[in-house]
Amino acid sequence: MLTAWAILADGLIYASWLFLIAAGLTVIYGVMRILNLAHGAFYALGAYTAATAIGWYYGGSGDTHMLVSYLLLGGCALVAGALLGAAVERGVLRIMYGRDEILMLIVTFALLLILDDAMKLIWGTQSYLPYQPYAEMGRMNFDGLSVAYYDVTLIAISLLVGLGLWYWLERTHTGKILRSIIHDREVSAAMGVNVKRMFTITFMIGAGLGAAAGGLTAPAISVAPGLGAEVIVVAFAVVVSGGLGSIGGAAIGAIAVGLARAASVHLAPELELFVIYAVMATVLIFRPHGLFGQATARKI
């Protein structure tokens, strides 16, 4: 019984982490039709920024507070990600618009290579361990099942992000414009929507979310080069199985992949990596466009 609860807890924690990363990826794809391989680089940037900020905050002699450290983690990463996102969108992606989706995938692969090395040049190749916030918050006990408060907070944050995104897309004016672009880019442009400006905003938000996910995960992991390449494929598995461009799909995909991985970690550890992609492959076999994806007509 304890194993079942442990699987559920670990699965939900992992799922909330996956959702944070996948949300940005799926928003960018939904609006811009770009499957962003460089998302992993934004994630890594967030983690590095948070590590630096935490190092600076805990390095000083002053008092530390959990809330401040949490804000530092998410906030610094979010800002750094959004700024870099704006730069990348304006500087590189804008020149490339109008090309095939698949070519854009290769463009973002190039961006991933460039940004990964740029981070190596800035932060060096050693790894950072900004563990302090994680340790400071402590753990709680449920009948012998020990869960870190930090992870529970992560679930809450991920829920908030999900709800916020939903509200933004479904209930605000900007969201309405974005949905019109998702539906038909050309007609929206003809109706006077500034599509280019919305692209920049979308990419900034998507990149910021990716970076914030990295920042919030940083205390639980060791931040080292190669982080982005590892994370991005898992995030892809989530987004593709949920249905590209769908926030709800990303949430369901994250929960499915999260629980599957947690089950495998507890029951058959050697299958851990295998399970994530097996979930994706299984979904794609039965639903070629993902659980919530929409099939498009073939051109003649």
Place this chain on the structure above:
Amino acid sequence: MQMDRSEWLLLAGGLLIALGGFLLPSWMVSIATSAFATALVVQGVVLLIRAGLVSFGQGLFFGIGGYAAGMSNRFLGVTEVFGMLALGLVVAVALAMVLGLLVSRYREIFFAMLTLAFSMIAYGVLVKSRALGSTDGFGIDTWHILGWTPPDGYGQLSLFLLTVTIGSIVAVLLHRYRRSALGLACEAIRENEVRVEYMGISQRLVLYINYVIAAAVGALGGSLHALAIGHVDPGMTYWTTSGEFVFIALLAGSGHVAAPFIAAVLFALVRTYAVELIPNAWQMGLGITLLLIILFLPGGIWSLFTRLRRATS
């Protein structure tokens, strides 16, 4: 068998390169061997690109070729190089015939993601299998070619000659395939697959065969690469390896069957120097080059030759 000018040129080029192997220093021979092995995998990626499909998982067959060669050597005691190559080929083709049924239904990014998922599944399995050395992989050391064991110090050179021979034969065969009705149908599918169906061609069958052929050359390349560096590890199936193949394929362009060989050698040389000079920034150079190719040289390096020819004539 009627041979045309291009095919004679390919064979003559192979012969020249093989002779060049006797003059070059041994470190260059070793780089060239793995570059030509990589080029074989890239040939497969180019075949897929010609049909409008980008695979971010060709490392799967690269790895399978390598591991099949390595495992038959280590566990079955196969020391004959051609036996190792054949085994890799058979396993990869068998797997591709199963996976092909599935992936030939997908296009664009879904094809890319599905191929990526399959190669990452292989990565996950290899990393966790202790018997195969987990993340470290294992070495391949004793082998001979048709019963002949190269004398000390000539192992690298004989592998080089073997790779060049196989590379030239594959190049001629692929050249024929690309100009066959089947190969041309691939290009037509990239342009407009619905119209291809109207003409009575089954696009799924064409893409299926194309995928299997790409897998076969991928496995050959993987086995030869494993022999050349004498080692296999799970990194062969990691998705960034497949990304590298896509990079070389774009650099080459799909204009001619010789282009991937040139691009792979270029890539290997640049990498050798760049890793020495700027170890932490060479991928950045790679990324920038990739962007420049997409912007200014969408036909790859081969389009430089055709441009030149058009300018002079």
